[in-house]
Amino acid sequence: MKKILSVIMLLAAVSFSNVSCEKWLDVNKNVDSPDHVATYLYLSSIQQMYWDIYYDILATAPLCQMWGTSSNTSYALHRYPTGSDSGGNVWRMAYWDQGMNLENFINQAIEEEKWTMVGMGYAMKAFSWDVLTKYHADLPLTEAFQPGRLEFNYDYQDVVYKQVHDWATTAIEYLEMDDQNSYGSILENNDWIYHGDKSKWIKFAYSVLIRQLSSLTNKTEFLSTYGPELVSYADKAFQTPDDDACVSLLGGGSDAPSSTYNNFFGTYRGNLGRSYFQSDYAVKVFTGTVPEYDENGNRILNDNWEDADARYKYKLSATQIICDTNVMETGHYDPRVVAKLGTASDQLYQNINNLDSIKRYKYYGGSFTGTSSPTASGYSAPSLYGREAGSSTVYDGDGRWLYHNDAPVVLMTSAEIKFCIAEAYFRMGNKGEALRYWKDAIADDMTFTSRYLKPGTAAESTLDVTGGDKISSALFDQAAAEYLAGPFVAGITENDLTLSHIMMQKFVALFPWGAHETWVDQRKIFYDIEYTGEYPYNGNGWTRTELIQKRDEDPTKVYKGFYLAPARFEGFKSMYSTTYNLEGSPCFRVRPRYNSEYVWNKPALRQLRPISGLTPYYQCSIPWFCYPNGYPESYPDVDNSLE
Numbered sequence: 001m002k003k004i005l006s007v008i009m010l011l012a013a014v015s016f017s018n019v020s021c022e023k024w025l026d027v028n029k030n031v032d033s034p035d036h037v038a039t040y041l042y043l044s045s046i047q048q049m050y051w052d053i054y055y056d057i058l059a060t061a062p063l064c065q066m067w068g069t070s071s072n073t074s075y076a077l078h079r080y081p082t083g084s085d086s087g088g089n090v091w092r093m094a095y096w097d098q099g100m101n102l103e104n105f106i107n108q109a110i111e112e113e114k115w116t117m118v119g120m121g122y123a124m125k126a127f128s129w130d131v132l133t134k135y136h137a138d139l140p141l142t143e144a145f146q147p148g149r150l151e152f153n154y155d156y157q158d159v160v161y162k163q164v165h166d167w168a169t170t171a172i173e174y175l176e177m178d179d180q181n182s183y184g185s186i187l188e189n190n191d192w193i194y195h196g197d198k199s200k201w202i203k204f205a206y207s208v209l210i211r212q213l214s215s216l217t218n219k220t221e222f223l224s225t226y227g228p229e230l231v232s233y234a235d236k237a238f239q240t241p242d243d244d245a246c247v248s249l250l251g252g253g254s255d256a257p258s259s260t261y262n263n264f265f266g267t268y269r270g271n272l273g274r275s276y277f278q279s280d281y282a283v284k285v286f287t288g289t290v291p292e293y294d295e296n297g298n299r300i301l302n303d304n305w306e307d308a309d310a311r312y313k314y315k316l317s318a319t320q321i322i323c324d325t326n327v328m329e330t331g332h333y334d335p336r337v338v339a340k341l342g343t344a345s346d347q348l349y350q351n352i353n354n355l356d357s358i359k360r361y362k363y364y365g366g367s368f369t370g371t372s373s374p375t376a377s378g379y380s381a382p383s384l385y386g387r388e389a390g391s392s393t394v395y396d397g398d399g400r401w402l403y404h405n406d407a408p409v410v411l412m413t414s415a416e417i418k419f420c421i422a423e424a425y426f427r428m429g430n431k432g433e434a435l436r437y438w439k440d441a442i443a444d445d446m447t448f449t450s451r452y453l454k455p456g457t458a459a460e461s462t463l464d465v466t467g468g469d470k471i472s473s474a475l476f477d478q479a480a481a482e483y484l485a486g487p488f489v490a491g492i493t494e495n496d497l498t499l500s501h502i503m504m505q506k507f508v509a510l511f512p513w514g515a516h517e518t519w520v521d522q523r524k525i526f527y528d529i530e531y532t533g534e535y536p537y538n539g540n541g542w543t544r545t546e547l548i549q550k551r552d553e554d555p556t557k558v559y560k561g562f563y564l565a566p567a568r569f570e571g572f573k574s575m576y577s578t579t580y581n582l583e584g585s586p587c588f589r590v591r592p593r594y595n596s597e598y599v600w601n602k603p604a605l606r607q608l609r610p611i612s613g614l615t616p617y618y619q620c621s622i623p624w625f626c627y628p629n630g631y632p633e634s635y636p637d638v639d640n641s642l643e
Helices: 002-027 041-048 051-063 089-111 115-136 157-175 186-190 198-214 222-232 280-287 336-340 355-359 414-427 431-451 473-484 499-509 515-524 594-600 602-606
Strands: 067-069 245-247 276-278 409-412
Touching: 041 089, 041 115, 041 186, 051 067, 051 089, 051 115, 051 276, 051 409, 051 515, 089 115, 089 594, 115 157, 115 198, 115 515, 157 198, 198 222, 198 409, 198 414, 222 414, 280 336, 280 499, 336 431, 336 473, 355 473, 414 431, 414 499, 431 473, 431 499, 499 515, 594 602
Parallel strands: none
Antiparallel strands: 067 276, 245 409
C-alpha cells in the first residue's frame, strides 16, 4: 500500500511540475509587447506616425521660404546641423515608426488573403518612401529590413523611384481584387484616413504615382514617357476635396489621452511658438506685393507711392500674379491670406464678419532667421497663431486652421494633384487642359482651406481672447467665390497662363503642410539660378559670395520675387558658409538621420557619389530627379576625401 501511495504521489508531483513549468513560461510572455497582433491593429498606429512629416516641415518650410526660423537656422541658411537628429523624423518614420510594423501589416494581410488591407499597406508604403527619397535622395532600400545586418548599403535614387512606382501599382492591383472578407467596423474604426473606403485608397495610389512623376519634369524622358503616363492617371486620382488624404486626429488638447493625439502644429504641443514664423517671401506672394529691385538690390517705388497711405511697405510688382490686395476691388482679394498666414490685426476678433475690415488686415513676414521684417522697417512677423509678440499661448486657445489642436495631418489634396496635372499638360504644350486643371486646383484649395477654419469669438479685451481664425467661414466662402470669378483666376486665358501661374498658386495651396513638395518643385528648377551647363556649380551660376539668380522680368523665372540668401538682387542677402556648403551652394537634400547613419553606417555613406556622404557639403549633392540624364560620376571642385 505504501509503495502504491508513493507512486501516486510521484505521478502527482510530475504532473504538478509540468503544469508549473508551463505556467512559468506563460508568465514570461510580455503582454505589453506581444510578438504577434491582429493585422488590423497595426493600421491606426502606422497612420498616426505620419505626424513625423509635420515634424520635418520645421526644416523644409525654411528651406523653401515658407517660414523663417530663429531656433533652427541651419535649414534657413541651407546648412546642416552637425551631430544632430534635427530634420531626421521622416527617416525615423519610414525605418522605425512605420518600418517593420508596416512590413508585418502587409505580410500578415497577404497570409490571411485580406487583399484590401494588402493594397492599403502598399499604398502607404509607396507614399512614405516617395516622401523619404525626395527628402534624402539615396537610401538603404534593398538591405533595409534584412535581419542581423549592422551596415546597410545605399541604393541610388533611380532605384528607389522605381520601387516606389512598383509599390503604388501593386497597391492598385490588390485594391482592385475581389476581397471576400467581411471587415465590419474594423477598417472603419482603425483606418484614420479613409475609414475603409477602398475606392478612395485606389485614388490615393494613383495620386502617389502622379506626385512622383511630377517631380521628373526636368528629365529628358518627361515629354515622351513620364508626362504622358502622369496625365493618363488624371481621371483615376483625386477628383474633389472629398478625396483628400488627411489623417484624422482625436485632438482634445489637455484632455487627450496622449499629447500625440493633438496636431503637431497645435497650441497644446507648442512646437511653433515664436520660433517659426511666416517668411517675408510668403507674405509677398499671398498679398500680391512682390517688390521690384534695381541692379543694386534696392526696391523700386512708384513716383506716386506714399508709405503713409500704404498698407504694406512694398509695392505691387508688375510680375506679381497671385492677387492684388492693395486694390479694394471685388475679385482682387484672396481670402486664403487670412486663413493660412498669421496677422496681429483685429486682436479682439471684432470684425471677422466684415469683409471690408478683413481686406485691411496687415501682414508681415520675417527674414531667414529673425522675425523683423526685412522690407517693412519697424514691423515683425507675428506668431502663426496671430499674436504680435511674446511666447505665451494663453490667448491662442486651441489654435486656428491647420495650427489647431484638432486639425488633421494633411498628406495629399486634390488641389495638389491637379496642379501636378496642370504643370504636366503645360510642359507638354497643351495649355487648354493646363488652364482647366489649374482653375479647378485653385477652387479645390479654397474648399480645402475653408473646411478647416475655426473662427474665433469677439471679445471685449485681450484677456477674453481665446484664439481662432480671424474670418468667418461664410465670409471666407463669399470672398473665395469673388476671387475665383475675378481677374486672377477666371480672367486668365490660355495665352496668359505661364508656368509661374501654376507653381506660385501651388506654393499657396501647399502652404505650409506641403512644404516637402514645394521644396521638390524649387529644386527641380534649380531655385531659378542662372547657370550654364547641365547643373549649376561654382563658376557657372554662383560664387562663394553670391548667387546669380534670374530677375523677375525673365519669362523663364518661375517664383517671382524669390531669392536665396546670397542672391545678387536681394537687399537682405547673407553669405552661405563655405565650411558647410560647396562653394556657397544651396541645399539639395537633407542628410540622413545622424544617430542612425553617422554613428552606425559611415562606411556606406563614404561610398556615395558624386559627393561622399561624409563630406561637409553632402547636402549640396543634387538628387537624381533633378538631372536631365543620369547621375554624374563627379562634380567639379569636389574633394571626396574630406571628412
